[in-house]
Amino acid sequence: MPMLPTGAEAEADLVRRAISGDVQAVRAIIRTHNQRLYRLVRAVIRSNADAEDVLQEAYLSAFSNLNRFAGDASLSTWLSRIALNAALARLRAQKRLKRAAPARPSTDADILPFPGSLPTADPERIMAQRQLLSLVEEATDALPETFRLVFVTRVIEGLSVEETASLLDIPIATVKSRLHRARRLIRSRLEERIGPVMTDAFPFAGTRCDRLMETVIARLGLTK
DSSP: OOOOOOOOHHHHHHHHHHHHTTTTHHHHHHHHHHHHHHHHHHHOOOHHHHHHHHHHHHHHHHTTTGGGGSSSHHHHHHHHHHHHHHHHHHHHHHHHHHHHHHHOOOOOOOOOOTSSSOSOOOOOOOHHHHHHHHHHHHHTTSSOOOHHHHHIIIIOOOOOOHHHHHHHTHHHHHHHHHHHHHHHHHHHHHHHEEEEEEEETOOOOOHHHHHHHHHHHHHHTTTO
């Protein structure tokens, strides 16, 4: 019975196909890593539109230099480093521009999509969850950059302490201390803002309320 390829072998085959110009392999790589790379870039840039632009440039750089991928680290780590470097370069350029000219007010108010977190059946619940998600994003954006990168990498993306330390090129102890501080800052900010949003928790209105009402009326045998 033939041996099935390991994860590393499958990844190496995907890379080889992408280098040869196989568009399906390129698509597979992007689909696999898109979410993590976007969130990592977004943690640095803090603008959805700019993050997409930076990620696009990072992909172009990565695929142009894919033949340099030696497999010493995982493809995910290799791509993450490219994306992170691209984001930091953009951030430095933005800071230079900011020093040279007044900053333009940001109008980027989109909410990051977290797969599976927003059910489609109940508009009231969708709105409440969007409010909560927006608060989490706002609190994350408010973190100092060094804490924000660790928080996004460890908590949102779920990388291990060792993987985060390697990616950000910092000691493991620094990852732990920054994550502890980031969580305290997030918790503090959410506690300040959560009160008004909690008044809309457990929504039971709109279609859900109407459905229950009509069911009760029908079971009571009342005429509409």
